Amino acid sequence: MTAEAGTTMRLAEHHSTSAHPGERGERLGLAHRDEIRSTVALYRAFYRELGIPVEQETSIAAACHAALAGWYPVLAEEIGAVAAAAGLEPAALMAVTARTEILAIANPQREGECxxxxxxxxxxxxxxxxxxxxxxxxxxxxxxxxxxxxxxxxxxxxxxxxxxxxxxxxxxxxxxxxxxxxxxxxxxxxxxxxxxxxxxxxxxxxxxxxxxxxxxxxxxxxxxxxxxxxxxxxxxxxxxxxxxxxxxxxxxxxxxxxxxxxxxxxxxxxxxxxxxxxxxxxxxxxxxxxxxxxxxxxxxxxxxxxxxxxxxxxxxxxxxxxxxxxxxxxxxxxxxxxxxxxxxxxxxxxxxxxxxxxxxxxxxxxxxxxxxxxxxxxx
Structure with a gap:
C-alpha cells in the first residue's frame, strides 16, 4: 500500500476522565493492553536489529525513568500505572517512552522523521x-x-x-x-x-x-x-x-x-x-x-x-x-x-x-x- 493510498496504521481513540495519574494510567493500560504490549515488543526487536544490546537498552530505559521521576514525578507515576495494567515492568514500557534516547546510541538512520x-x-x-x-x-x-x-x-x-x-x-x-x-x-x-x-x-x-x-x-x-x-x-x-x-x-x-x-x-x-x-x-x-x-x-x-x-x-x-x-x-x-x-x-x-x-x-x-x-x- 503506497502513501497515496493511505497507510495500514490503525488509529484508536481513548478519552480519559480522571486527572489522577495513577487512575488515568491504569485505565489506559487496561483498555489498550494488547496494543501497548505489542508496541513494546516491536520496539525491543527493532533495537536488536539495529545492533543495540538488550543490556544497553535496559540501562538507558532505567536511567530515563529515574530522570523522569525526578523531573516530572506525576508522569512517572502514570507510566508505572500504565505498565502495571498492561502486565509490564516500567522499564519495559520505557522502551517506547524513551525510544528517542535509546535510538540515540545507534548510528543515525539515513532518513529522518517529519x-x-x-x-x-x-x-x-x-x-x-x-x-x-x-x-x-x-x-x-x-x-x-x-x-x-x-x-x-x-x-x-x-x-x-x-x-x-x-x-x-x-x-x-x-x-x-x-x-x-x-x-x-x-x-x-x-x-x-x-x-x-x-x-x-x-x-x-x-x-x-x-x-x-x-x-x-x-x-x-x-x-x-x-x-x-x-x-x-x-x-x-x-x-x-x-x-x-x-x-x-x-x-x-x-x-x-x-x-x-x-x-x-x-x-x-x-x-x-x-x-x-x-x-x-x-x-x-x-x-x-x-x-x-x-x-x-x-x-x-x-x-x-x-x-x-x-x-x-x-x-x-x-x-x-x-x-x-x-x-x-x-x-x-x-x-x-x-x-x-x-x-x-x-x-x-x-x-x-x-x-x-x-x-x-x-x-x-x-x-x-x-x-x-x-x-x-x-x-
Missing part, C-alpha cells in the same frame, strides 16, 4: 487569527500497526488532545488553553547513552502545563536530556517558536530566522512562516549536527520554503494539497515505502496533522498530505 510548517497570520488592525499548522509524521510502518488519539485532563487543570504511539506519553497535540506542539527528531554529536529526561516527556509536560510560548520554553530548558529533538510550540495569541533541544543546550528559532521565511509576495497573505524538518537551524547547535548527508531533511525544508506562499489562508485539506504542490504524492515530504528494503529501512508518511488551536482539535489523515488533500478527519 516535516512541519507553521504560518503566523499578520496583524490586521489589531485583529489576528490563530496560527495555521501542518506536519507529516514519517516512520517505520512495521513498528506502528496501531497508534493512539488520546484526550485527558492534566493535573494542572488543562484538557489535552494528543496523537502518540502506544507507550509514549505524547507527541503532537493541543490543549484547551490554545497551545499546541509539533514534534521532529534531531541528531547531535552530544547525544549519549547515559539517559536523561525523555524528549516525549518534555512535549507532554508542555501540553499539560503551558499556556504561553514563554512557559513552554521554560519547561524545555528545565529538562536535562540525553537525546535531541525539536518541539515547535504554537499558541492562539498568536505565537510560535521551534525549541531545539539537545544535551549541548536549548535554542529558540522564530519566524524570520533560518527556519522562517516570509510568505511569497503573490500569496497576498503577509504571513510569516516557521518551518522545520530534521536538522538544526540554530547556528550554534548546528555546528554539532549529526544527521547523515543522505537524509532528505534539507530537500524537504527547501520544498517547504518553495511552497510557503501557498500554505497561508487555507483550511487543513487545502493546506495539505498546497504542501505537496504540483508533485502530489511524489513530493519529497511524502514518504512511500520501498518494499525491496528490510522493514526497518522502509519509511512511510504515516500521518498528516494540523492543529486547530482555537477549536481545541486535531485535523488529520492516516497517510501523506496527498491523502489528506482528499479529506481530513477530526479529533
Amino acid at each position: 516535516s512541519t510548517a507553521v504560518l503566523l497570520p499578520p496583524d490586521r488592525g489589531g485583529a489576528t487569527a490563530a496560527p495555521e499548522t501542518i506536519q507529516t509524521w514519517d516512520w517505520h510502518e512495521s513498528l506502528v500497526p496501531a497508534a493512539l488519539l488520546w484526550e485527558y485532563p492534566s493535573v494542572q487543570g488543562l484538557r489535552v488532545k494528543t496523537f502518540t504511539e502506544f507507550g509514549a506519553p505524547a507527541k503532537i497535540g493541543v490543549n484547551d488553553a490554545g497551545l499546541g506542539v509539533h514534534f521532529n527528531i534531531l541528531h547531535h554529536r552530544a547525544d549519549h547513552g547515559r539517559g536523561g529526561v525523555p524528549v516525549h516527556a518534555v512535549a507532554r509536560r508542555i501540553l499539560d502545563e503551558a499556556r504561553t510560548v514563554g512557559e513552554a520554553v521554560a519547561i524545555a530548558r528545565s529538562a536535562e536530556v540525553s537525546a535531541s529533538t525539536v518541539i515547535t510550540v504554537v499558541t492562539s495569541e498568536p505565537g510560535a517558536v521551534s525549541i531545539e533541544i539537545c544535551p549541548a543546550g536549548v535554542a529558540e528559532v522564530h519566524a524570520g530566522q533560518p527556519g522562517g521565511v516570509p510568505a511569497a509576495a503573490d500569496a497576498g497573505s503577509g504571513a510569516a512562516v516557521l518551518l522545520h524538518t530534521n536538522h538544526f537551524l540554530d547556528p550554534g547547535l548546528a555546528a554539532g549536527e549529526h544527521t547523515p548527508d543522505a537524509s532528505t531533511t534539507y530537500a524537504r525544508l527547501e520544498h517547504l520554503r518553495a511552497r510557503a506562499g501557498e500554505l497561508a489562508g487555507q483550511d487543513a485539506v487545502r493546506r495539505a494539497q498546497a504542501m505537496c504542490g504540483p508533485a502530489g504524492d511524489a513530493a519529497p515530504i511524502c514518504f512511500q515505502p520501498d518494499r525491496a528494503l528490510p522493514p526497518q529501512e522502509q519509511w512511510t508518511t504515516l500521518l498528516t496533522v494540523s492543529l486547530d488551536l482555537g477549536g481545541y482539535g486535531l485535523e488529520y489523515a492516516a497517510g501523506s498530505p496527498a491523502v489528506m488533500a482528499r479529506g481530513a478527519e477530526r479529533f
Whole structure:
C-alpha cells in the first residue's frame, strides 16, 4: 500500500476522565493492553536489529525513568500505572517512552522523521487569527500497526488532545488553553547513552502545563536530556517558536530566522512562516549536527520554503494539497515505502496533522498530505 493510498496504521481513540495519574494510567493500560504490549515488543526487536544490546537498552530505559521521576514525578507515576495494567515492568514500557534516547546510541538512520510548517497570520488592525499548522509524521510502518488519539485532563487543570504511539506519553497535540506542539527528531554529536529526561516527556509536560510560548520554553530548558529533538510550540495569541533541544543546550528559532521565511509576495497573505524538518537551524547547535548527508531533511525544508506562499489562508485539506504542490504524492515530504528494503529501512508518511488551536482539535489523515488533500478527519 503506497502513501497515496493511505497507510495500514490503525488509529484508536481513548478519552480519559480522571486527572489522577495513577487512575488515568491504569485505565489506559487496561483498555489498550494488547496494543501497548505489542508496541513494546516491536520496539525491543527493532533495537536488536539495529545492533543495540538488550543490556544497553535496559540501562538507558532505567536511567530515563529515574530522570523522569525526578523531573516530572506525576508522569512517572502514570507510566508505572500504565505498565502495571498492561502486565509490564516500567522499564519495559520505557522502551517506547524513551525510544528517542535509546535510538540515540545507534548510528543515525539515513532518513529522518517529519516535516512541519507553521504560518503566523499578520496583524490586521489589531485583529489576528490563530496560527495555521501542518506536519507529516514519517516512520517505520512495521513498528506502528496501531497508534493512539488520546484526550485527558492534566493535573494542572488543562484538557489535552494528543496523537502518540502506544507507550509514549505524547507527541503532537493541543490543549484547551490554545497551545499546541509539533514534534521532529534531531541528531547531535552530544547525544549519549547515559539517559536523561525523555524528549516525549518534555512535549507532554508542555501540553499539560503551558499556556504561553514563554512557559513552554521554560519547561524545555528545565529538562536535562540525553537525546535531541525539536518541539515547535504554537499558541492562539498568536505565537510560535521551534525549541531545539539537545544535551549541548536549548535554542529558540522564530519566524524570520533560518527556519522562517516570509510568505511569497503573490500569496497576498503577509504571513510569516516557521518551518522545520530534521536538522538544526540554530547556528550554534548546528555546528554539532549529526544527521547523515543522505537524509532528505534539507530537500524537504527547501520544498517547504518553495511552497510557503501557498500554505497561508487555507483550511487543513487545502493546506495539505498546497504542501505537496504540483508533485502530489511524489513530493519529497511524502514518504512511500520501498518494499525491496528490510522493514526497518522502509519509511512511510504515516500521518498528516494540523492543529486547530482555537477549536481545541486535531485535523488529520492516516497517510501523506496527498491523502489528506482528499479529506481530513477530526479529533
